[in-house]
Amino acid sequence: MLAPQRQQAILERVRRSGGVRVADLVRELGVSDMTIRRDLEALAERGLLEKVHGGATINGPGSTEEPGFAAKSMRQQPEKDAIARRAATLVRPGTAVALSAGTTTWTLAHHLVDVPDLTVITNSIPVADVFHRSPRADRTVVLTGGVRTPSDALVGPVAVAAIRRLHVDTLFLGVHGMSTRAGFTTPNLLESETDRELVASAHRLVVPADHTKWGTVGISTIAELSEADVVISDANLPEEARAELAERAGELIIAEETK
Structure with missing residues (x-):
């Protein structure tokens, strides 16, 4: 098992149980104590968990906590890829789409590089870079x-002014969290204002969001659940969330991971 795969397995274990012991990870993963400690150190440096004596724990995100792009890009990679692949099927050649900032929309960008005659609006530096590296x-x-x-989003009055006069066929909106009470949220107030302008510019709102986003609430609401025309999530989305989204959003799509 490669280090990134092992670290992803450790993260999943922490999220399921709230904490892990080094001794348990050594036994489960079949590697040395030192290897596990290096993995935990690497994950802690990225802000993904907190090292404690003999193991590690993970803290639930606060309403204003905003992990960096590198930290978020390691999370739920198979789920994000499945969601992105399904989202890409909603894009037709010759249309204008907007991609807000986020690691799921960044993953989606990789699946759109071969779509012909496409106009892309984005406030995400990593998303723009994906298209820059595959020019058409x-x-x-x-x-x-x-x-x-x-999270490498461009926000604030300049971004809002740039978006205000634009009109796109579909917006793919990356979100920090989603809940029945708060809707789709972000931990950054300026990003929320910019994202709301993107929502206003779009004929269709698609929210690609993995199951860990359900129940997470950022400080500011971007849109209500009912404003989404389509929500795309993964097979681990809880039944409660499925019921709420199926009732409130226009359509709920569950993306299956490729084998």
Whole structure:
């Protein structure tokens, strides 16, 4: 097992139980005590868990806690890829789409690089970079200006002004959390304002969000659940969440992971 795979397994174990012991991980993963401690150190440096004596725990996110892009990109990778693959099937050649910031929308960008005659609006530096690295003569990418956040989003008055006069067929909105009470949320107030402008610019709102987003609440609401035309999540989405989203959103799609 490669280090990234092992670290992902450790993260999943922590999230299921709330904490892990080094001794248990050594036994379960069949590696040395030192290897596990290095993995925990690497994960702690990325802000994904907290090291404690003899193991590690993970803290639930606060309403204003905003992990960096690198930290978020390690989480739920198979689920995000399945969601992104399904989301990409909603994009037709010759249309204009907007992708907000986030690691799921960044994953989606990789599945859109071969779509012809596409116009892409984004306030995400990593998303724009995906298209920049796979250029096409028939594609236009517009990157808004603005103030850069820890998740590499461009937000604030400059971004809002750039988006205000635009109109897109579909917005793929990355979110920090979603809940019945708070809707789709973000921990960054400026990002919320920018995302609301993106929502207003779109004919169709698609929210690609993995199961861990359910029940997480950021400080600011971007949109209510009922404003989403489509929500795409993964097979681990709880039944309670499925029922709420099926009732409130236009359509709930569960993306299956490829074998």
